[in-house]
Amino acid sequence: MSASLAKLSKTSQRQKRAQVARACGNCRMRRIRCDNQVPCSNCALSQTLCSNSSAPPALTLTQANQEIALLKQKVQQLEAKLQKRDTNVEKDLLTITLPASVPGNPLWGGIHFRPARSPNRLWVGPSSLYSYIQRLSSFLSAHLDQEQPAHQLLPISASDNKLLDQPVAESATSLNSPSNSTTGLYLTPLQEDFFLNHFWQTYHVSLFPILNEAHFKEHYASLWMAEGKERRPSALVDIVVAMCMQYHISTLPPDSQGTLLDGKDALVAGRWHYWRGQKLLTYELESPSIASLQCYLLCAVYLCGGSFHNMMDSTVSLAVRTAYTLGLHLDPPSSMPEADRELRRRLWWAVYLMDSKAGMKLGRPFMLNDGASMPQLPSDTLKAASTSGSTFVPIDGSTTWLSFNLYQTKLYIIVRAAYNALFATDFHLDEGQTIWDNPDALRISAEVLAPHTQFLTDWADSVPQALQLKRQQSPGLPSSQPFSTDGMRLVLEPFAPHWLQRQRVLLELTYHHQCVNLYRPAISFQCRPRPDDQAETLALRCVAHAVALSKLLHQVLQETSLLNGWHEAFYSQWNAAMTLIGFLMVYPQSSMTETAREAIVLAIAVFDIFSAGFPVAHNASKIVQGLLNQADLLAAKSSKGFSAGEGGDYSAAMLGVDELGSQQLSLHGLDLSLNLDAGLLNQALDVDFWNNVDLLWPQAPELVNPGLY
Structure with missing residues (x-):
């Protein structure tokens, strides 16, 4: 009985259905x-x-607590992700609103200084030559112990040269009949025609082709009335005349420059035409046109040639806003005639080029947004050239007179990208510190620039053979490539048109000039890079391009007249010469030292050639001669056992230099003492800012010497 009950109990247990919680x-x-x-x-x-x-639900208090803790952890992780995403969005918005891709990052390296004939202090960024000269000045002040009083920075007072004051006969000249003035302020019809003819063979073909030559000539012919004795006003015609006067008169010796200057300097020739054109442009501010934009671009070139760089910068800003107002940042619609589409593209990229030049020269933010939409690059095909309004013969089967403009634009795109990369980099500097105070930051800056050197090499390789300057080949030596820095002499084709020869020279000159500017931040007066550091490699590369530029200009000016009076070439040489001077100060015993010194001597000869047309070049020659004397003195002292040492602070090398403070050196027939030479450095800032920007406007107040305050 009991056994049966036990068996039944086991059977019941086996047959019990499994319980499912849910x-x-x-x-x-x-x-x-x-x-x-x-x-x-x-x-x-x-x-x-x-x-x-899915995971089983929490059925106990312990499981519930674990679930809550897990959920809290997930919430924290999600909140952290959201916070990080919001931070990135803010950075992106900041980049769009205030792009970091500008030369002259205000966080480091910028300086304020007051140039000659200006009562105000100006800000320029670390990419500018002025910042470099200021660092060079501080270096010499420390190692030569020759601090100069403030007034010695301004050796010429503002009242000595009123370069753009108002025409004395302006009150008697009607704006609607500008040719009524017969006092020599404005040109006669024949004189205007003489200067206008220079434009098409110079600026038009060797700067940027933003005018339709055929349309311009039709417009100019339509302006004459009253049997050809009077011309209706035209801002575009006036600025073209002013540019050509500035250029052509600068090619002439002083005794041949005539009465058109009214006793002023050749760099401000045509100032009356420029001034009249500015009045006319004022009426177009509310309703600008393509002609307005063309005027702004050409005015910027004129002002840069006259060394009014702040006014140039402001004029470029007007050009940028006008380009956006006209919608040139959008690629033209296909319904527009092809010739008009190409002109609009060339105009936009001319604005891009001038914006790049102004930003790099002064170290200030670019005004065009590189991340915004832009039209495609202009064409240089035979078809585009044939509809451009000019009739230059084709260079070869695939290269036309427009190819220079296309490859110059491509070069500036590459260089501008390198500037953006360098000056947008966060070097984690302390307040008031620059990359030149920190060897690690200097190394990082060189590493940032290093990849862009290959892009520049690729650009040089892509330039059509018809736009390349050939080199003389020496038996037994490797072939020399165009755009190289090997120092081989150029082969200047004698029977090529002058406009084509000038295009070839200017394209290579621009390449070397931009490389000098791009690599110059690797030269530091405060600290030396470590041995075999990329910073030192870039410094040597910078010097190689400055040497190549000096040799190129010296040969071209000696053998041809292609660049006589070409102001941009003068400023490129000034930029290269001051870069070489700084290199000699920092590297008195480098493998490139002697080559750099020889190039400085060539630069002085270049200034002497330019000085025949405009006096500022003579001033530049004196400054560089004096600085070369100082560099030789420092090198002599260094060779006596006061060298900088491997990778050390250069300041220790210059101890005791003041013992030779009264020593005099002779170079190129110029006898200068160190006490005089120190003042010459301070004039270096004066070469590019030698004109007072405020004196452009009429009835400007007389400025006393601001250095006396």
Whole structure:
């Protein structure tokens, strides 16, 4: 009996159905039995998603606490991700609103200084030559112990040269009949025609082709009335005349420059035409046109040639806003005639080029947004050249007179990208510190620039052979490539048109000039890079390009007249010469030292050639001669055992230099003492800012020497 009950009990236990805490969702809907499988067997057979596949719900207090802790951790992780995403969005918005891709990052390296004939202090960034000269000045002040009083920075007072004051006969000259003046302020019809003819063979073909030559000549012919004795006003004609006067008169010796200068300097020749054009442009501010933009671009070139660089910068800003107002940042519609589409593209990229020049020269933010939409590059095909309004013969089967403009634009795109990369880099500097105070930051800056050197090399390789300057080949030596820095002499084709020869020279000159500017931040007066550091490699590369530029200009000016009076070439040489001077100060015993010194001597000869046309070049020659004397003195002292040492602070090398403070050196027939030479350095800032920007406007107040305050 008991055995039977036990057996029955076991049977009942075996037959007891497994209890399911909760059926899955599919089984409840189908009202079928669910098991405890994960997933359940019913869902597995039907290949449907089973709700039992998820984690089991918390059935106890301990499980519930674990679940809560897990959920809190997930919430914290999600909040951290959201915060990081918001930070990135803010950075992106900041980049769009205030782009970091500008030369002259205000966080380091910028300086304020007051140039000659200006009562105000100006800010320029670390990419500018002025910042470099200021660092050079501080270096010499420390190592020669020859601090100069403030007034010695301004050796010429503002009242000595009113270069752009108002015409004395302006009050008697009607704006609607500008040719009524016969006092020599404005040109006669024949004189205007003489200067206008220079434009098409110079600026038009060797700067940027933003005018339709045929349309311009039709417009100019339509302006004459009253039997050809009077011309209706035209701002575009006036600025073209002013540019050509500035250029052509600068090619002539002083005794041949005539009465058109009214006793002033050749760099401000045509100032009356420029001034009249500015009045006319004022009426177009509210409703600008393509002609307005053309005027702004040409005015910027005129002002840069006259060394009014702040006014140039402001004029470029007007050009940028006008270009946006006219919608030139958008590629022209296909419904527009092809000739007009190409002109609009050339105009936009001319604005881009001038914006790049102004930003790099002064170290100030670019005004065009590189991240915004832009039209495609202008074409240089035979078809584009034939519809441009000019009739220059094709250079070869695939290269035209427009190719120079295309490859010059491509060069500035590459260089500008390198500037953006360098000056947008965060070097984690302390307040008031620059990359030149920190060897690690100097190394990082060189590493940032290093990849861009290959882009520049690729650009040089892509230039059509018809636009390349050939080199003389020496027996037994490797062939010299165009745009190289090997120092081989140029082969200047004698029977090529002057405009083509000038294009070739200017394209290579621009390449070397931009390389000098791009690599110059690697030269530090405060600290020396470590041996075999990329910073020292870039410094040597910078010097190589400055040497190549000096040799190129010296040969071209000696053998041809292609660049006579070309102001941009003068400023490129000034830029290269001051860069070489700084290199000699920092590297008195480098493998490139003697080569750099020889190039400085060539630069002085270049200034002497330019000085025949405009006096500022003579001033530049004196400054560089004096600085070369100082560099020789420092090198002599260094060779007596006061060298900088490997990778050390250069200041220790210059101890005791003041003992030779009264020593006099003779170079090129110029006898200068150190006491005089120190003042010459301070004039270096005066070469590019020798004109007072405030004196452009009429009835400007007389400025006393601001250095006396």
